[in-house]
Amino acid sequence: MHPPTIGFRCVNATMNTPLPARKAPLLYTSPIQLPGKPWRGGIPLLFPQFADRGPLRKHGFARDSVFAQSPVADAQNGPVRHHSQLNVQPGDWPGWPYAAHLEWLEYPEINRIRYEFRVTNTGNDAFDWTGGLHPYIQISRLMDIEVEGLSDLPVADKLDHTLQRSPQQQLRFKAAEFERLYVGNPTVVLTDPGLKRQITLRSSGFTEWMVWNPGPLLAQQLADLPEGDWQQFVCIEPVIAHQPTRLAPGETFTGTLDVVVQWM
Secondary structure, three states: OOOOOOOOOOOHHHHOOOOOOOOOOOEOEOOOOOOOOOOOEOOOEEEOOOOOOOOOOOOEOHHHOOOEEOOOEEOOOEEOOEEEEEEEOOOOEOOEOOOEEEEEEEEEEOOEEEEEEEEEEOOOOOEEEEEEEOOEEEOOOHHHOEEEOOOOOEEEEOOOOOOOEOOOOOEOOOOOOEEEEEEOOOOEEEEEOOOOEEEEEEEEOOOEEEEEEOHHHHHOOOOOOOOOHHHHEEEEEEEEEEEEEEEOOOOEEEEEEEEEEEEO
């Protein structure tokens, strides 16, 4: 086993347990890990900056950080299978002069799992942040899946700047890069005929969904992604992007992602 880290390795070792062993895993993990780099796959945590929307490194520093694991029993929300924490002090990361406490929790059931991301301002100054979760959902083949729930929403499309609202139809993919930010957090349903399953995603606390896949051309530039593996995942990410969230000293943000798998 590799050392537990929150980042591209994140929850892959534990995520697959709630699903029947004979079925496909929920999350994709690349078989290639580059020395000194976070592992591609799982559920990277994005904090305190989403993508390049700010002065920090892309997606912030949380995905590169090693979180301390601490088993707990959360009686209010059910048994916690995984609990990781990270304390951030002013000056730990260039460009981030604030103190924060980050927590990652998993609440698994049969064919269902809820993830929880908590951010607490432990310093004396308020701060603004963007970010969220970056799940790599494993699929049979990108061009065969359908995604429902994201139609007729305001969007920002990296590859089509003229697009203002998403089409009123199911989302289908081509063999090409896809990166689109949907403003709103409706329920999203991914149907995968190849794996004979339907995945329902619900979020709270987050304000948008990002959908991303590198496609074949961009994938060639990713040294930690085997040839052809871009077809085996799609990232459907609950995030805060357009409007940063402000946390006053002592305040806590809680964002959740609830994932339900139904077999067809």
